[in-house]
Amino acid sequence: MAITPLMPVYPRSPVRPVRGEGVYLYGENGEKYLDFASGIAVNLLGHGHPHLTKAIQDQAATLIHVSNLYGSPQGEALAQRLVDATFADTVFFTNSGAEAVECAIKTARRYHHAKGNPHKHKLITFSNAFHGRTMATISATNQEKLRDGFAPLLPGFEVVEFDDLDAALAAVDDHTAGFLLEPVQGEGGIRPGSREFIQGLRQACDERDLMLVFDEVQCGYARTGKLFAYEHYGIEPDIMAVAKGIGGGFPMGACLATEKAAAGMVIGTHGSTYGGNPLACAAGQAVLDVVNTPQFLDHVTRMGERLRGALEQMIPNHDDLFEGVRGIGLMLGIKMKADSRAFVTYLRDHGLLTVSAGDNVMRILPPLVIEEAHIQEFVEKLSQAARQYEVPKAA
Numbered sequence: 152m153a154i155t156p157l158m159p160v161y162p163r164s165p166v167r168p169v170r171g172e173g174v175y176l177y178g179e180n181g182e183k184y185l186d187f188a189s190g191i192a193v194n195l196l197g198h199g200h201p202h203l204t205k206a207i208q209d210q211a212a213t214l215i216h217v218s219n220l221y222g223s224p225q226g227e228a229l230a231q232r233l234v235d236a237t238f239a240d241t242v243f244f245t246n247s248g249a250e251a252v253e254c255a256i257k258t259a260r261r262y263h264h265a266k267g268n269p270h271k272h273k274l275i276t277f278s279n280a281f282h283g284r285t286m287a288t289i290s291a292t293n294q295e296k297l298r299d300g301f302a303p304l305l306p307g308f309e310v311v312e313f314d315d316l317d318a319a320l321a322a323v324d325d326h327t328a329g330f331l332l333e334p335v336q337g338e339g340g341i342r343p344g345s346r347e348f349i350q351g352l353r354q355a356c357d358e359r360d361l362m363l364v365f366d367e368v369q370c371g372y373a374r375t376g377k378l379f380a381y382e383h384y385g386i387e388p389d390i391m392a393v394a395k396g397i398g399g400g401f402p403m404g405a406c407l408a409t410e411k412a413a414a415g416m417v418i419g420t421h422g423s424t425y426g427g428n429p430l431a432c433a434a435g436q437a438v439l440d441v442v443n444t445p446q447f448l449d450h451v452t453r454m455g456e457r458l459r460g461a462l463e464q465m466i467p468n469h470d471d472l473f474e475g476v477r478g479i480g481l482m483l484g485i486k487m488k489a490d491s492r493a494f495v496t497y498l499r500d501h502g503l504l505t506v507s508a509g510d511n512v513m514r515i516l517p518p519l520v521i522e523e524a525h526i527q528e529f530v531e532k533l534s535q536a537a538r539q540y541e542v543p544k545a546a
């Protein structure tokens with residue numbers, strides 16, 4: 152047998168973490184890594200955060216799981232907090248980001264169905280988007296590497312250029328249900344949509360009764376210095392998928408919607424066995440306790456500015472390698488002149504964890520609890536690595 156017991160769908164690196172402490176990960180043989188990847192924007196509170204750990208321990212000892220056939224005091228309490236903190240009136244809990252986006256897609260279609268317009272089923276989506284790995288979410292992107300070999304894909308999606316308002320508006324027809332987008336693209340290469348683009352989509356939705364569906368799985372949950380990225384744009388979506396940071400590492404996601412947008416999501420239309428079970432909700436509560444305060448959000452903004460400033464200062468010294476910094480808050484990317492994937496690998500071997508992304512960008516997604524000293528350590532090591540790095544010669 153040549154196949155590995157773990158289905159070999161990931162190009163797994165030699166980094167093999169077995170323990171985490173704050174902003175650091177430790178490998179099987181005691182290697183130490185500065186973790187500026189955070190499990191891809193998941194470990195908002197770093198590793199082993201006492202408040203999150205205790206909340207999970209206590210809840211595990213009390214009640215881990217019950218069916219969604221029963222009343223959920225834990226789910227109601229967390230949903231109420233999200234409703235109070237956002238545009239939304241109602242929340243469906245999932246176990247992952249892709250499931251949250253699935254629920255968002257279903258909610259948008261059901262909205263038009265409930266209004267007697269079942270032909271309005273098409274979502275306009277955007278180039279280089281990433282919405283997950285389920286059939287619907289790979290159908291919602293034009294990234295060939297995600298779709299290759301999985302045909303037939305689901306109908307009902309049309310992809311246009313990201314950040315091109317005219318292209319988006321031109322794609323609207325009588326079958327359009329709405330727009331589905333990441334206001335700040337993550338996997339696609341840390342690209343914030345422009346104000347004009349996002350506000351223009353909101354206006355089109357208002358004028359034509361379409362659903363504005365945001366995928367904030369990566370950019371949400373305090374990552375950009377606001378609890379959710381839409382707050383930067385002075386508008387609100389109708390439906391929003393969140394996940395990654397929501398449980399600080401505990402698998403969870405959520406689909407948030409206004410009362411109007413959720414009009415079609417009545418009894419029997421959707422479900423999940425695990426979704427929002429007491430253990431997940433305890434993790435979700437603990438994360439909100441920490442991140443949803445003005446002081447914490449200010450901290451993210453301040454650390455984001457420091458990190459960005461330090462990177463911008465460093466880049467001219469390595470202008471053969473780096474082109475520039477982009478992003479918001481602690482969702483940053485360095486656009487590279489050399490292959491970002493190879494450089495991310497090189498950094499791993501030097502004890503720094505980052506993540507590559509599309510458009511030859513290196514993503515920098517530290518835990519949101521980082522302090523000045525971590526930024527200094529990161530930038531020093533990055534700068535040193537950049538000095539030593541020899542760009543692999545093209546064959």
Ligand SMILES: *Cc1c(COP(=O)(O)O)cnc(C)c1O
Pocket residue numbers: 246247248249250252281282283284333337338366367368369370394395
């Ligand atoms: C990671 C991600 C997803 C998918 O989340 P999973 O938990 O892996 O299913 C969806 N959308 C965006 C924007 C993401 O970054």
